[in-house]
Amino acid sequence: MVLLLGLIAVVAVFALARTFVPARTVPVGAALGAVMVALVAYDHQELASLEFWSGLIGFVAIMSALLVVIHPNPMVSVLFLILNLFCIALFFLILNAQFLAVIQVIIYAGAIMVLFVFVVMLLNLKAEEGLRLGGGPQRSGAVVLGVAFAALMFYAIRNRGAAPYFEPESFDSGFGTARGIGRLLFTRYQFAFEAASILLIAAMIGAVVLAKRKLR
Amino acid sequence: MDTAIVRVLLESTVKIALFFFVMLTVVAYMTWVERRVSAWIQDRRGPNRVGPLGLLQPLADGIKFLFKEEVTPPHVYLPVYLLAPMLIFVPALVTFSVVPIGPSLDLLGHRIALQIADVDNGILIVLAFSSMGVYGVALAGWSSNNKYSLMGGLRSSAQLISYELAMGIAIVGVLMATGSLRLSDVVEHQIQNGWNVLYQLPGFLVFLTAAFAETNRMPFDLPEAETELVAGYHTEYSGMRFSMFYMAEYANMVTASALVVTLYLGGYHVPGLARLGLPETAAAIVQVLAFCAKVAFFLFLYVWVRWTVPRFRYDQLMNLGWKGLLPIGLANVLWVSFLVLKGWA
Numbered sequence: 001m002v003l004l005l006g007l008i009a010v011v012a013v014f015a016l017a018r019t020f021v022p023a024r025t026v027p028v029g030a031a032l033g034a035v036m037v038a039l040v041a042y043d044h045q046e047l048a049s050l051e052f053w054s055g056l057i058g059f060v061a062i063m064s065a066l067l068v069v070i071h072p073n074p075m076v077s078v079l080f081l082i083l084n085l086f087c088i089a090l091f092f093l094i095l096n097a098q099f100l101a102v103i104q105v106i107i108y109a110g111a112i113m114v115l116f117v118f119v120v121m122l123l124n125l126k127a128e129e130g131l132r133l134g135g136g137p138q139r140s141g142a143v144v145l146g147v148a149f150a151a152l153m154f155y156a157i158r159n160r161g162a163a164p165y166f167e168p169e170s171f172d173s174g175f176g177t178a179r180g181i182g183r184l185l186f187t188r189y190q191f192a193f194e195a196a197s198i199l200l201i202a203a204m205i206g207a208v209v210l211a212k213r214k215l216r
Numbered sequence: 217m218d219t220a221i222v223r224v225l226l227e228s229t230v231k232i233a234l235f236f237f238v239m240l241t242v243v244a245y246m247t248w249v250e251r252r253v254s255a256w257i258q259d260r261r262g263p264n265r266v267g268p269l270g271l272l273q274p275l276a277d278g279i280k281f282l283f284k285e286e287v288t289p290p291h292v293y294l295p296v297y298l299l300a301p302m303l304i305f306v307p308a309l310v311t312f313s314v315v316p317i318g319p320s321l322d323l324l325g326h327r328i329a330l331q332i333a334d335v336d337n338g339i340l341i342v343l344a345f346s347s348m349g350v351y352g353v354a355l356a357g358w359s360s361n362n363k364y365s366l367m368g369g370l371r372s373s374a375q376l377i378s379y380e381l382a383m384g385i386a387i388v389g390v391l392m393a394t395g396s397l398r399l400s401d402v403v404e405h406q407i408q409n410g411w412n413v414l415y416q417l418p419g420f421l422v423f424l425t426a427a428f429a430e431t432n433r434m435p436f437d438l439p440e441a442e443t444e445l446v447a448g449y450h451t452e453y454s455g456m457r458f459s460m461f462y463m464a465e466y467a468n469m470v471t472a473s474a475l476v477v478t479l480y481l482g483g484y485h486v487p488g489l490a491r492l493g494l495p496e497t498a499a500a501i502v503q504v505l506a507f508c509a510k511v512a513f514f515l516f517l518y519v520w521v522r523w524t525v526p527r528f529r530y531d532q533l534m535n536l537g538w539k540g541l542l543p544i545g546l547a548n549v550l551w552v553s554f555l556v557l558k559g560w561a
Binding site: 073075076079082098099102103105106109110111114115117118120121122124177178 | 293295296299335336337340341343344347348350351354355357358359366369370373374376377380397
């Protein structure tokens with residue numbers, strides 16, 4: 001944990017230095033880089049642990065998700081959302097779901113986010129000036145819901161049950177491959193699979209009808 | 217760390233370094249080939265002054281790019297402007313890492329696969345990283361804050377979305393025939409059952425066309441279209457940053473050619489080689505050379521097409537993608553499923 005927390009602290013100090021003393025960014029950055037190297041040298045065993053990597057990826061995921069909301073420039077927000085989706089793909093990879101990880105990158109980072117980039121470029125969105133805050137009811141609603149969500153998360157983490165039942169003999173290490181997922185989709189979850197495909201077809205036909213209404 | 221991990225790390229590092237060196241050399245010499253072949257097609261002489269036949273020209277170009285001033289226009293959005301050339305160059309190189317360039321062979325007492333990473337989801341990784349390539353072009357166009365660059369970026373994102381789909385559908389045919397996402401299995405299947413191009417010619421043609429579009433080459437080079445958009449998305453780049461785009465174009469061509477060869481032309485397979493009874497290492501060398509020759513043919517095809525075929529108009533491009541390639545790709549999927557059902561492929 002020393003290495004992970006140390007690295008996070010270094011990043012936080014660097015962000016503060018960039019905000020408050022921008023002229024000193026280079027020397028501060030060099031000093032913090034030296035601190036990073038010293039941290040790695042001090043606790044290099046932790047580099048091989050799963051906790052370290054999942055913690056690091058989680059940190060990057062949360063930071064990028066925050067920046068999606070905070071950053072005034074819409075294109076930069078889109079880029080941070082891509083970074084966030086990559087982190088989630090890495091989580092899938094850690095959980096031995098390689099197929100889901102690659103599909104996450106192809107569908108979300110590769111296809112859907114390209115459409116986002118396309119729309120931002122097409123509308124030529126400009127950066128917002130300052131943070132835009134919503135009106136009274138929106139702000140109080142956000143505070144109430146945020147506190148409720150934090151309480152819920154806190155409760156869930158405090159009262160988490162034992163680790164899921166795990167039986168090494170019957171464990172199938174191939175559950176995350178294309179074969180494993182395909183088998184599940186076409187047997188156990190076939191109804192959900194077919195229902196989702198019908199829903200998608202309906203949405204597609206609906207979009208075509210709406211777009212072509214004026215041409216008729 | 218135990219020795220097995222060290223060995224794997226060492227082996228991969230050597231392979232990556234070797235691959236990087238070969239790739240950059242090929243990329244450098246492709247710029248020479250491009251200019252010599254274009255000169256030949258247009259009945260000119262081409263670069264022939266630096267070294268014999270102009271062979272040292274890429275070196276001279278490299279030195280020129282390194283020493284040129286890098287102009288950063290004042291109106292660009294700097295972080296993204298600096299990120300874009302890297303975003304286009306990296307996926308082109310990463311994709312190649314899953315392509316097998318030869319069979320595995322015994323070397324110094326170890327079994328070594330001539331492939332950087334033999335991953336389970338090889339083809340999907342190819343698709344994932346080829347779809348990452350569009351960000352480089354689109355973001356370069358956007359961050360330049362120049363209307364021509366923006367047009368280039370917009371065109372490229374629309375073009376790549378359309379052609380990625382056709383490419384994916386074409387690959388589905390290969391996947392169905394092979395029954396595996398691993399690229400070494402794809403090659404192995406073709407060695408056993410004959411090259412895929414024999415069974416799924418339409419899929420091959422769709423993939424080849426989509427590969428041309430994905431690399432932004434003539435006749436699909438609308439994102440840069442120098443006659444309409446100055447130079448499109450890389451108008452505002454100079455020096456080494458411009459050369460990143462330039463090298464990425466050729467790196468993408470090499471990767472796309474290697475993929476066409478691996479998916480449809482049997483990869484490193486040489487028909488009838490097994491009957492000669494060569495020693496394993498000699499056979500492996502012949503197979504690697506065969507792979508290089510096949511890739512070289514497609515690289516030549518890229519250059520040949522560029523100097524022969526005029527550029528598409530934008531609506532023609534979209535029509536070809538959605539109304540031409542996609543239905544042909546779907547028909548190919550039906551045809552291959554028929555073959556698989558009959559047990560012929």
